[in-house]
Amino acid sequence: MMKRNIRLKIEYDGTRYQGWQKLGKNANASTIQGKLESVLSKMTGESIQIIGSGRTDAGVHACGQIANFHTDCSFSCREIKEYLTKYLPSDIGIVTADEVSERFHSRLNAKQKTYQYRIAIPGTVNVFERKYLWKYPETLNIEKMNKAAAFCLGTHDFLGFSSVKKTKKSTVRTIYSIVIEEEHSEIRLSFTGDGFLYNMVRILTGTLAEIGAGTRDPESIFHVFQSKDRKDAGITAPPHGLFLMNVEY
Amino acid sequence: MMKRNIRLKIEYDGTRYQGWQKLGKNANASTIQGKLESVLSKMTGESIQIIGSGRTDAGVHACGQIANFHTDCSFSCREIKEYLTKYLPSDIGIVTADEVSERFHSRLNAKQKTYQYRIAIPGTVNVFERKYLWKYPETLNIEKMNKAAAFCLGTHDFLGFSSVKKTKKSTVRTIYSIVIEEEHSEIRLSFTGDGFLYNMVRILTGTLAEIGAGTRDPESIFHVFQSKDRKDAGITAPPHGLFLMNVEY
Numbered sequence: 001m002m003k004r005n006i007r008l009k010i011e012y013d014g015t016r017y018q019g020w021q022k023l024g025k026n027a028n029a030s031t032i033q034g035k036l037e038s039v040l041s042k043m044t045g046e047s048i049q050i051i052g053s054g055r056t057d058a059g060v061h062a063c064g065q066i067a068n069f070h071t072d073c074s075f076s077c078r079e080i081k082e083y084l085t086k087y088l089p090s091d092i093g094i095v096t097a098d099e100v101s102e103r104f105h106s107r108l109n110a111k112q113k114t115y116q117y118r119i120a121i122p123g124t125v126n127v128f129e130r131k132y133l134w135k136y137p138e139t140l141n142i143e144k145m146n147k148a149a150a151f152c153l154g155t156h157d158f159l160g161f162s163s164v165k166k167t168k169k170s171t172v173r174t175i176y177s178i179v180i181e182e183e184h185s186e187i188r189l190s191f192t193g194d195g196f197l198y199n200m201v202r203i204l205t206g207t208l209a210e211i212g213a214g215t216r217d218p219e220s221i222f223h224v225f226q227s228k229d230r231k232d233a234g235i236t237a238p239p240h241g242l243f244l245m246n247v248e249y
Numbered sequence: 250m251m252k253r254n255i256r257l258k259i260e261y262d263g264t265r266y267q268g269w270q271k272l273g274k275n276a277n278a279s280t281i282q283g284k285l286e287s288v289l290s291k292m293t294g295e296s297i298q299i300i301g302s303g304r305t306d307a308g309v310h311a312c313g314q315i316a317n318f319h320t321d322c323s324f325s326c327r328e329i330k331e332y333l334t335k336y337l338p339s340d341i342g343i344v345t346a347d348e349v350s351e352r353f354h355s356r357l358n359a360k361q362k363t364y365q366y367r368i369a370i371p372g373t374v375n376v377f378e379r380k381y382l383w384k385y386p387e388t389l390n391i392e393k394m395n396k397a398a399a400f401c402l403g404t405h406d407f408l409g410f411s412s413v414k415k416t417k418k419s420t421v422r423t424i425y426s427i428v429i430e431e432e433h434s435e436i437r438l439s440f441t442g443d444g445f446l447y448n449m450v451r452i453l454t455g456t457l458a459e460i461g462a463g464t465r466d467p468e469s470i471f472h473v474f475q476s477k478d479r480k481d482a483g484i485t486a487p488p489h490g491l492f493l494m495n496v497e498y
Contacts, residue, residue, distance in 0.1 A: 125260050127262045
């Protein structure tokens with residue numbers, strides 16, 4: 001029998017969570033997926049399994065995570081959104097809930113994602129967003145960062161820019177754009193690509209920060225593509241500055 | 250002997266604090282003033298007393314609180330800012346530190362202040378700023394609020410819009426402007442005046458919210474001015490939506 005397929009757009013403050021995904025080995029950890037499944041299962045009386053567009057690491061935030069789930073319930077999308085809004089913790093918000101075709105799959109159909117990383121400019125003050133900014137201590141040269149970012153664009157094997165262990169799966173990804181903007185008291189890096197490996201945005205950000213600080217050359221990007229060795233890339237920027245902004249289908 | 254006079258512009262997240270002012274009866278409570286005095290006294294080896302432009306209540310925030318203190322120390326303003334930035338908790342930030350004339354007094358010389366109050370629009374999602382928004386459950390009619398706000402402008406006895414107990418001090422204040430803006434997922438009310446009584450901005454906001462929700466008439470403002478009775482005004486909006494934005498001298 002055909003089930004309804006509901007798509008959610010979700011915003012969350014990842015500070016308190018062990019990431020998006022419920023993990024087999026640690027099924028009791030607090031995850032966004034776990035919170036959603038628990039509230040939806042209570043609402044429907046079914047054992048709801050929710051499919052996210054992809055994982056986000058512990059401490060990483062989202063403005064536009066997409067997820068879907070199948071259900072036999074007869075609640076309207078509006079009722080589903082209202083029920084979730086009422087019973088989810090205040091650090092998880094439902095932006096939209098829509099009924100979609102039975103074939104829609106949040107992960108498999110994702111065509112492109114955008115992540116944003118926020119770095120505080122040294123000497124500036126922003127106490128209200130302090131939990132969402134990486135306090136990198138050096139002044140960054142955006143011109144150098146842009147030069148290095150251009151080297152990252154296109155299709156490459158990003159294994160060296162990831163925390164992926166030996167795998168048979170492809171580690172080739174395509175980055176369509178990296179936009180670096182200085183706004184108010186911060187520098188924002190926006191990465192758009194067809195997909196990102198484990199820790200890839202955080203390692204790219206850490207590497208670009210070292211390049212902006214002058215402790216690494218823009219050309220060192222090529223070396224990492226060649227060696228495919230994580231040790232040749234820069235530090236992993238901390239999770240609290242990272243936001244999954246948007247998923248395109 | 251003449252002491253140096255240092256003026257600070259301070260930003261703080263008031264969530265964790267019992268307000269700006271150290272109170273005699275509760276000298277151990279956590280206050281912004283107390284934190285500043287403690288760090289400055291340690292830095293200078295003097296017993297520093299800091300003068301704020303005015304109190305903010307427990308839970309109220311500031312982007313532009315002004316304070317000054319006198320000292321014999323020889324640290325530069327830059328060193329003072331850096332020391333404070335290093336040793337203050339991360340929810341208190343020093344925007345600027347400047348040396349001013351010995352006659353400058355943060356409270357007595359204040360000519361005008363601006364407060365902003367932020368109300369979330371029902372049904373919208375903003376998990377990242379959830380601690381700074383009042384979740385008022387009703388949809389607000391901004392036209393009605395603007396009509397009532399216009400009645401508040403000018404010089405009035407605001408006793409009925411305050412939590413001030415019987416006092417010999419004047420409760421007459423002048424409001425120069427009230428600007429109500431809808432931006433993204435929130436409504437922002439900005440109040441500029443020559444000074445505000447205890448709880449006055451929060452009671453004005455609560456009253457304007459009830460007027461926007463339609464449970465109170467704009468003309469009820471006049472009744473409060475006439476009766477001077479707190480019971481005739483609306484509810485006191487909670488502290489977490491309120492920001493001291495600016496003090497003019």
